[in-house]
Amino acid sequence: MGKYNALINGVKKGSQAAIAQSISIIEKNDDDRLELIKALYSEESCNTPLIGLTGFGGAGKSSLVGALAEVLLKQDKKVGIMAVDPTSPKSGGSLLGDRIRLQYLFPNNKLFFRSFANKGALGGLSPILMESVKVLEVAGFNYIFLETVGIGQSEVDITHFADVVVLVMSPGLGDEIQFLKGGIMEIADVLVMNKMDMPNANISLAALEAYSRLLDQPPTVVPVSVIARQNIDLLLKTIDEVYENKRSTGYVEKLRMERSNALYQAWVMQMLRPIVDQRYTSEEIPYVAAKSIADRMRRCIDDR
Amino acid sequence: MGKKVIVAKPGLDGHDRQAKVIARVLKDNGYDVVYTGIRQTPSQIAQTVLQESADVVVLNNLSGAHLELFPETVRKIKELGISPLMIGTGVIPAEDQEQLLNNGLDVVFGPGTPPQKIVEAIKEWENTTH
Numbered sequence: 001m002g003k004y005n006a007l008i009n010g011v012k013k014g015s016q017a018a019i020a021q022s023i024s025i026i027e028k029n030d031d032d033r034l035e036l037i038k039a040l041y042s043e044e045s046c047n048t049p050l051i052g053l054t055g056f057g058g059a060g061k062s063s064l065v066g067a068l069a070e071v072l073l074k075q076d077k078k079v080g081i082m083a084v085d086p087t088s089p090k091s092g093g094s095l096l097g098d099r100i101r102l103q104y105l106f107p108n109n110k111l112f113f114r115s116f117a118n119k120g121a122l123g124g125l126s127p128i129l130m131e132s133v134k135v136l137e138v139a140g141f142n143y144i145f146l147e148t149v150g151i152g153q154s155e156v157d158i159t160h161f162a163d164v165v166v167l168v169m170s171p172g173l174g175d176e177i178q179f180l181k182g183g184i185m186e187i188a189d190v191l192v193m194n195k196m197d198m199p200n201a202n203i204s205l206a207a208l209e210a211y212s213r214l215l216d217q218p219p220t221v222v223p224v225s226v227i228a229r230q231n232i233d234l235l236l237k238t239i240d241e242v243y244e245n246k247r248s249t250g251y252v253e254k255l256r257m258e259r260s261n262a263l264y265q266a267w268v269m270q271m272l273r274p275i276v277d278q279r280y281t282s283e284e285i286p287y288v289a290a291k292s293i294a295d296r297m298r299r300c301i302d303d304r
Numbered sequence: 305m306g307k308k309v310i311v312a313k314p315g316l317d318g319h320d321r322q323a324k325v326i327a328r329v330l331k332d333n334g335y336d337v338v339y340t341g342i343r344q345t346p347s348q349i350a351q352t353v354l355q356e357s358a359d360v361v362v363l364n365n366l367s368g369a370h371l372e373l374f375p376e377t378v379r380k381i382k383e384l385g386i387s388p389l390m391i392g393t394g395v396i397p398a399e400d401q402e403q404l405l406n407n408g409l410d411v412v413f414g415p416g417t418p419p420q421k422i423v424e425a426i427k428e429w430e431n432t433t434h
């Protein structure tokens with residue numbers, strides 16, 4: 001084992017310092033990352049349900065994940081939450097504004113929350129985020145939630161690979177539902193209409209229910225109000241049922257294999273990017289230059 | 305990768321316009337910024353700093369309780385075995401600034417300091433130590 005023995009042991013004991021430090025090592029692009037990832041994958045980890053939450057900005061994703069965590073913490077469960085916010089293309093900085101909705105739950109040593117800036121990862125799936133999920137799995141969390149940037153930002157969002165995909169909406173967006181990009185509507189397992197405390201929320205709920213019935217495999221629609229703490233238990237029960245159903249039919253297993261494959265691809269793209277970037281000059285025809293470098297790589301690999 | 309900064313408001317004062325401006329200016333200068341919101345206890349802030357692996361913590365308090373709250377927050381953070389750059393901001397008179405610097409804060413700014421000064425302080429720290 002070696003270098004990361006103590007750190008991994010800390011993670012396994014659920015030490016928040018060890019978990020945070022591991023994620024930091026994964027975030028930094030240097031040789032330590034390789035060592036740590038190898039060590040993490042050599043550990044046995046249980047399959048923790050990975051719940052993805054996505055939806056329009058301001059729909060109440062962070063508030064909702066807070067309310068769900070609140071219930072789970074009362075049941076003495078360990079909850080990990082990771083939230084992604086967009087990086088400003090202009091400054092390269094970011095305002096990570098999800099955490100503020102859950103601060104009231106702290107201090108709590110059964111809750112781990114980490115904010116991530118989406119540095120425009122290729123293919124949408126941030127490998128750093130997925131490896132951080134692995135850290136939380138090794139740490140023995142009972143639930144892992146992922147909140148990602150609103151819909152339409154990237155075609156293949158990480159939420160597509162979650163065990164349970166929850167799409168969060170709020171009243172007043174009824175007509176926009178059908179324009180949702182990236183097929184999120186088709187892959188969502190649960191549709192949440194949040195803010196049911198708002199006037200006329202019932203109209204939006206009815207529209208959502210009508211729309212969901214048109215889908216091949218109609219997802220469950222759950223009306224909730226985070227503010228009124230209404231139907232949070234029902235939502236949790238629905239999430240558990242979806243997970244249990246996918247697990248018993250072997251679907252979770254299949255998803256995990258797809259996730260590994262997507263993670264491999266995401267890492268490859270990320271690692272190749274600087275290499276291929278250096279080799280392009282603006283006089284070249286983009287397609288021709290790309291084909292030439294891909295052919296050269298293939299030859300190199302096949303010759304060995 | 306951009307450094308991560310926590311902007312935190314310990315204590316009971318409910319005015320967070322200044323903290324939000326600081327957060328925005330830091331973001332515009334390329335930092336990844338987590339704002340905790342108002343009315344945070346030192347323990348809450350410490351756990352946040354730990355979980356987020358923050359490089360820098362900017363404390364802001366306008367109620368005059370900085371002499372108790374800032375050193376207490378630094379202590380809670382250090383207890384966790386981490387030592388980010390600690391910056392204190394708010395309505396801090398000159399005589400208190402000295403005392404805070406002797407009690408664990410690395411940089412302290414008084415009232416009316418432009419947020420750009422905070423950016424400069426972080427940049428300077430990055431250049432010397434990281």
Ligand SMILES: Nc1nc2c(ncn2[C@@H]2O[C@H](COP(=O)(O)OP(=O)(O)OP(=O)(O)O)[C@@H](O)[C@H]2O)c(=O)[nH]1
Pocket residue numbers: 055056057058059060061062063064097098101150194195196197198224225226227228
């Ligand atoms: N009326 C009402 N407001 C709510 C409810 N849930 C959340 N909100 C409010 O909606 C706003 C956005 O909530 P967030 O939880 O930050 O929403 P989000 O989807 O995470 O937002 P982004 O991360 O910015 O996309 C906040 O002002 C919440 O207080 C609810 O059940 N009813």
Ligand SMILES: [Mg+2]
Pocket residue numbers: 061062063097098147
């Ligand atoms: Mg949010």
